[in-house]
Amino acid sequence: MDLNKVFTDLKNNFPNLKIYQNHPLAQYTTVKIGGPADIFINTQNSEEFLDVLKYLKQAEATIFEEHSSQGVLPQGSGTAKNSLQGENLTTVLGNGSNVLISDSGIRGIVIKNDSQKVDLLPENKVKVSSGTQLSYLINFTLDHNLVGLEEFAYIPSTVGGAIAGNIHGVNKINFSKFVESVEKYDDFIISAILNLKSGDSAPAKAQVQEIIQKKAAVQSMNSLGSVFKNIPNQDPTGMIIDQKLNLKGYSIGGAQISPKHANFIINNGSATAKDYLALINLIQSQMQTKFGFQFELEIKLLGNF
Numbered sequence: 001m002d003l004n005k006v007f008t009d010l011k012n013n014f015p016n017l018k019i020y021q022n023h024p025l026a027q028y029t030t031v032k033i034g035g036p037a038d039i040f041i042n043t044q045n046s047e048e049f050l051d052v053l054k055y056l057k058q059a060e061a062t063i064f065e066e067h068s069s070q071g072v073l074p075q076g077s078g079t080a081k082n083s084l085q086g087e088n089l090t091t092v093l094g095n096g097s098n099v100l101i102s103d104s105g106i107r108g109i110v111i112k113n114d115s116q117k118v119d120l121l122p123e124n125k126v127k128v129s130s131g132t133q134l135s136y137l138i139n140f141t142l143d144h145n146l147v148g149l150e151e152f153a154y155i156p157s158t159v160g161g162a163i164a165g166n167i168h169g170v171n172k173i174n175f176s177k178f179v180e181s182v183e184k185y186d187d188f189i190i191s192a193i194l195n196l197k198s199g200d201s202a203p204a205k206a207q208v209q210e211i212i213q214k215k216a217a218v219q220s221m222n223s224l225g226s227v228f229k230n231i232p233n234q235d236p237t238g239m240i241i242d243q244k245l246n247l248k249g250y251s252i253g254g255a256q257i258s259p260k261h262a263n264f265i266i267n268n269g270s271a272t273a274k275d276y277l278a279l280i281n282l283i284q285s286q287m288q289t290k291f292g293f294q295f296e297l298e299i300k301l302l303g304n305f
């Protein structure tokens, strides 16, 4: 099965979905960097998301069956398995706020998951679809006097991304603290049940506004958040990059180590993944030379680098 056939079959099976070939991905990331997906699918609710995942799982099984019955992997471009070079056929994107996508894009299929739904359950619980915006979830729960998620204000995440990365909020509390159960298909997160507390939403809403105001002053949205992890018992990574490496504000091409926060790399308009990665490599090589170790990446690299 080749990707053209996967595309045609997808269009036939899901006539109401937005499905494109060779579709640029930069627009689906906060940092606005990244080449095209071979096939791009936008799902708008959990049912569509699950149906597409099931369909692709079946297609993937067919590709493997065809290849193993031929005894060897077929040669030539356009063959899904061949062009994927052992990667997964399917990649899921939430808000693209933690992924650096290669300039050559992502091979295979990329699903942009926009399944946004929150249902109130008894005992201060909510069931939430994985494509739900965290900001929407925070507002929704506070409007229903359910508190706890204020911690995560300003993080431009979907719920799926928040669970996959187990994000930490302003007081270093992790998202997993609130997750009671997760509905998954083939390792992809479809929805989750969260455990919250009943409380007074007025002070909680004020706290959300305060966090947003403080973070917005230093954390630029045209970024991927913190590029590197902090090291336990050390100064914050941003402080090391700023004060020990003196790299705050340094640019390569259109990418710049944020003048406001040295652990953020921002896109000044024309940055490529190559520029972004060059800054990462510069920081890593200076750390290696001066301190004998490198930082661990907090962001994920998708595609060929």
Ligand SMILES: Cc1cc2nc3c(=O)[nH]c(=O)nc-3n(C[C@H](O)[C@H](O)[C@H](O)COP(=O)(O)OP(=O)(O)OC[C@H]3O[C@@H](n4cnc5c(N)ncnc54)[C@H](O)[C@@H]3O)c2cc1C
Residues within 6 Å of the ligand: 030, 091, 092, 093, 094, 095, 096, 097, 098, 099, 113, 130, 131, 154, 155, 156, 157, 158, 159, 160, 161, 162, 163, 164, 165, 166, 167, 168, 169, 170, 187, 188, 189, 190, 219, 220, 221, 223, 224, 225, 226, 300
């Ligand atoms: C300005 C700014 C501030 C930030 N502040 C913070 C912060 O305070 N704390 C923090 O922890 N992070 C922070 N981040 C990083 C980022 O927002 C989080 O990592 C976020 O959770 C990523 O979610 P996303 O929906 O954008 O996921 P994406 O970036 O789209 O994806 C991230 C990973 O999750 C996977 N994924 C996404 N959805 C699913 C799903 N449904 N099922 C399975 N896998 C899935 C993707 O395949 C990918 O591997 C910040 C980023 C920015 C730009």
